[in-house]
Amino acid sequence: MKVTFPHMGHLWLILKTALEGIGLEVVVPPPCTRRTLELGVRHAPESACLPLKVNLGNFLEAKELGADTIVMAGGVGPCRIGYYAQVQREILRDIGCEYKMVVFEPPDVHFSEVWDKVKYLNRRPWQEGVRGVILAWQKACAVDSLEQEVQHLRPREAKPGQADAVFQQALGELDAAGSRGEIKKIVKKAKSEMAKIPRHGGGPLLRVGIVGEIYTLLEPLVNLNIERRLGALGVEVVRGLFLSRWINDNLFKGLLPLPGHHPEKTAPPFLNHFVGGHGWESVGDTVTFARHGCDGVIQLAPLTCMPEIVAHSVMPAVQEARGIPVMTIYLDEQTGEAGLQTRLEAFVDMLRWQKGRKAAERRGTYLQQKLFQGAENKCQKFT
Amino acid sequence: MPKIYLGIDVGSVSTNVVALDEQGQVLTTVYLRTRGQPIQAIQEGLRQVVATLGKDISVAAAGTTGSGRSLAAVMVGADVIKNEITAHAFAASFAVPGVQTVLEIGGQDSKIIILRQGIVTDFAMNTVCAAGTGSFLDQQAARLGIPIEEFGRRALESRSPVRIAGRCAVFAESDMIHKQQQGHPLEDIIAGLCEALVRNYLNNVGKGKEILPPVVFQGGVAANAGMRQAFNRALGTEVIVPKHYGVMGALGAALLAREMRPAVSAFRGFDLTGREFRSGGFECQGCANHCEVVELREGRQVLARWGDRCGKWSNAVAV
Numbered sequence: 123m124k125v126t127f128p129h130m131g132h133l134w135l136i137l138k139t140a141l142e143g144i145g146l147e148v149v150v151p152p153p154c155t156r157r158t159l160e161l162g163v164r165h166a167p168e169s170a171c172l173p174l175k176v177n178l179g180n181f182l183e184a185k186e187l188g189a190d191t192i193v194m195a196g197g198v199g200p201c202r203i204g205y206y207a208q209v210q211r212e213i214l215r216d217i218g219c220e221y222k223m224v225v226f227e228p229p230d231v232h233f234s235e236v237w238d239k240v241k242y243l244n245r246r247p248w249q250e251g252v253r254g255v256i257l258a259w260q261k262a263c264a265v266d267s268l269e270q271e272v273q274h275l276r277p278r279e280a281k282p283g284q285a286d287a288v289f290q291q292a293l294g295e296l297d298a299a300g301s302r303g304e305i306k307k308i309v310k311k312a313k314s315e316m317a318k319i320p321r322h323g324g325g326p327l328l329r330v331g332i333v334g335e336i337y338t339l340l341e342p343l344v345n346l347n348i349e350r351r352l353g354a355l356g357v358e359v360v361r362g363l364f365l366s367r368w369i370n371d372n373l374f375k376g377l378l379p380l381p382g383h384h385p386e387k388t389a390p391p392f393l394n395h396f397v398g399g400h401g402w403e404s405v406g407d408t409v410t411f412a413r414h415g416c417d418g419v420i421q422l423a424p425l426t427c428m429p430e431i432v433a434h435s436v437m438p439a440v441q442e443a444r445g446i447p448v449m450t451i452y453l454d455e456q457t458g459e460a461g462l463q464t465r466l467e468a469f470v471d472m473l474r475w476q477k478g479r480k481a482a483e484r485r486g487t488y489l490q491q492k493l494f495q496g497a498e499n500k501c502q503k504f505t
Numbered sequence: 506m507p508k509i510y511l512g513i514d515v516g517s518v519s520t521n522v523v524a525l526d527e528q529g530q531v532l533t534t535v536y537l538r539t540r541g542q543p544i545q546a547i548q549e550g551l552r553q554v555v556a557t558l559g560k561d562i563s564v565a566a567a568g569t570t571g572s573g574r575s576l577a578a579v580m581v582g583a584d585v586i587k588n589e590i591t592a593h594a595f596a597a598s599f600a601v602p603g604v605q606t607v608l609e610i611g612g613q614d615s616k617i618i619i620l621r622q623g624i625v626t627d628f629a630m631n632t633v634c635a636a637g638t639g640s641f642l643d644q645q646a647a648r649l650g651i652p653i654e655e656f657g658r659r660a661l662e663s664r665s666p667v668r669i670a671g672r673c674a675v676f677a678e679s680d681m682i683h684k685q686q687q688g689h690p691l692e693d694i695i696a697g698l699c700e701a702l703v704r705n706y707l708n709n710v711g712k713g714k715e716i717l718p719p720v721v722f723q724g725g726v727a728a729n730a731g732m733r734q735a736f737n738r739a740l741g742t743e744v745i746v747p748k749h750y751g752v753m754g755a756l757g758a759a760l761l762a763r764e765m766r767p768a769v770s771a772f773r774g775f776d777l778t779g780r781e782f783r784s785g786g787f788e789c790q791g792c793a794n795h796c797e798v799v800e801l802r803e804g805r806q807v808l809a810r811w812g813d814r815c816g817k818w819s820n821a822v823a824v
């Protein structure tokens with residue numbers, strides 16, 4: 123059995139460790155590229171949302187490398203991702219690409235549902251398997267902590283791309299790491315390298331929270347590298363959703379003591395109910411970001427994503443009540459980089475302008491020059 | 506030597522250049538068709554500026570905007586590179602202080618910008634739908650055999666505009682043909698089309714935005730009296746069309762350049778109209794992204810590269 127799985131940001135690194143830990147041979151799909159997207163778009167229904175298309179591309183590319191079993195997460199609740207595994211299986215069968223599929227779903231009855239599937243896959247004595255899963259978990263936490271560091275550095279580094287280079291290097295090393303000690307060493311080394319990166323000491327930074335559907339949040343191919351683009355524009359990106367948290371919320375049912383999302387506390391009165399996907403969290407996180415002094419929020423969603431459309435429709439009320447500007451971006455395979463870049467730049471200008479005025483109101487002067495502060499010409503980088 | 510501020514707006518349909526004096530007064534404006542050749546259009550624009558103002562001028566600062574802003578910036582040496590939305594908002598609030606809503610409809614896209622107390626608070630942009638842009642109006646005018654200049658005037662003659670489905674260019678066109686065949690007078694159809702486009706714009710681009718007066722209507726389509734009237738009716742307020750409505754992006758870029766007042770401008774001199782620039786492209790085979798990398802060359806020297814996702818090429822040249 124050679125297992126593969128869909129890409130979602132850095133998830134591959136964690137899944138690979140966990141699956142290898144239980145004694146499986148793993149085929150990581152090639153990194154998401156335009157080819158992945160093209161393959162997926164060719165075979166998926168046109169109106170399906172982007173995650174399905176890219177995943178399908180991953181499976182087709184993994185097949186070329188000899189994979190024969192897919193492990194993926196499904197979903198429950200009023201979002202069609204719950205059916206995607208089934209739809210994908212049918213599509214793959216139609217085009218003559220045979221795969222076995224093991225779908226993990228948030229356990230709605232008992233944790234044993236997950237356990238049964240693990241048992242089916244497991245090839246090793248369970249102690250060893252558990253060790254692998256724990257190692258994977260430690261890697262997830264390591265990746266997330268490094269990524270937060272990168273998010274902090276991107277708008278501050280003198281030459282864009284340096285923090286990301288260290289991060290990519292560390293990801294490669296983490297992939298190979300086999301023990302907790304090694305992981306710790308890698309994280310320490312990467313952090314000390316990051317600390318050495320020269321900074322520009324420019325004007326005040328903006329902080330922008332990003333919320334939205336998990337896949338568009340975490341997969342750079344799909345969101346056209348939005349975090350790096352914003353970083354290059356002098357914006358510090360904060361995100362409520364990280365892999366470790368998502369794994370805890372969805373597969374371990376929040377068993378581990380991690381700060382989770384609590385949309386039931388933050389989203390009302392704007393949205394009082396789970397609406398599928400991450401719609402509820404999007405609203406809740408927007409409220410949280412506003413409270414923590416972010417200058418703006420960007421909501422990301424695949425085009426036609428129902429839960430995010432629901433969230434989008436209450437955003438004006440959140441904006442009004444909490445005084446935080448929200449921009450919603452829908453992404454699909456047609457999304458052009460130029461259009462996205464223009465929107466981001468305009469949004470950032472707008473926030474900078476507003477922030478400049480707020481500061482000036484406090485001082486009693488208003489400087490339009492605020493518009494020019496920060497990483498003015500860096501925007502060329504990604505256009 | 507009088508100092509001037511230059512603004513260059515390179516869009517897919519038109520390339521505009523504006524020159525301002527130190528007080529922000531417009532000295533000259535140039536409107537050109539880009540015709541897929543931005544380099545030539547930029548050079549021609551600068552040539553026309555020199556032709557009008559004479560050689561005896563010095564550029565104190567230059568700004569670029571529009572979808573070709575990066576290319577233009579590298580080519581001419583710009584001090585400010587700004588997105589279209591900021592540039593348009595800036596120009597509108599300069600032309601009409603206190604403006605609260607900017608409606609902009611150009612050749613290829615349309616946008617709405619909401620300002621409160623001189624600051625942008627919200628905006629939206631439409632780049633995908635052709636209905637409601639200048640190109641679509643041009644097309645329909647041509648199909649009806651009316652010069653576009655007369656299109657608006659004919660719309661004003663209408664007494665009862667017909668209702669045309671304007672959600673998308675394809676529907677609008679087929680519905681217009683249908684109404685023509687039913688024998689509706691031409692002016693009623695033209696007026697109906699204007700109303701449909703305005704409806705479409707307000708529903709798609711302006712959705713959920715609070716449109717408060719003063720409302721400025723700019724972009725090439727603002728020349729069209731029929732569209733102006735349709736907006737007046739739909740909004741229940743008189744839209745203001747600024748004097749330089751067709752080149753507001755370039756005006757905004759020039760104003761932003763003036764605002765910045767660099768000690769020394771990065772402008773590379775008017776003689777660049779005579780230099781040889783070439784843009785070329787290649788497909789990188791470095792990974793499965795197969796990025797289409799575009800490069801701008803002057804003679805043999807590569808000035809800049811764009812279009813790579815990984816930064817491998819754009820980092821390779823020091824701009």
Ligand code: SF4
Binds near residue numbers: 790796815816
């Ligand atoms: S430019 Fe970079 S991302 Fe694009 S194809 Fe080449 S190597 Fe791949």
